[in-house]
Amino acid sequence: STTYGTAHTDYRIFNNKRTVATGTGKEFNLSKNIKEFCSYILGQGSLDFYVFLYEDGTVAYADNNGESIKEFNTLKNIIKIMPLDYSRKVEWDDGKMVDLKESTVVAIDNAGNIYDLGLMRNK
DSSP states (O other): OEEEOOOBOOEEEOTTSSEEEETTSOEEEOSSOEEEEEEEEETTTTEEEEEEEETTSOEEEEOTTSSSEEEOTTOOSEEEEEEEEEEEEEEOTTSOEEEEEEEEEEEEETTOOEEEHHHHHTO
């Protein structure tokens, strides 16, 4: 099952469109103009996932410690980024069913294709 998640919304894109400041004090200075920003807890842990959609339709993210920015080189013509919560049921060896809740950020291109950025980040 899937539901739309709630991204951390406490952030500000400065007038120059190349700087994002988050509510936790992180600041990112980027090389391109930013259209959208999404900060979200990835997976089941507490790792913040910072994603940037540039005005040219490309997408980038901050690495694990937030110190460097990496682009998803294969993604082009992206029109929207958004958080997504999902769950999956797993049956353990003893027959117990467990509902695992996870989260990610997805990107949607102009053709309607959806990309799981949490999975792509790990490749």
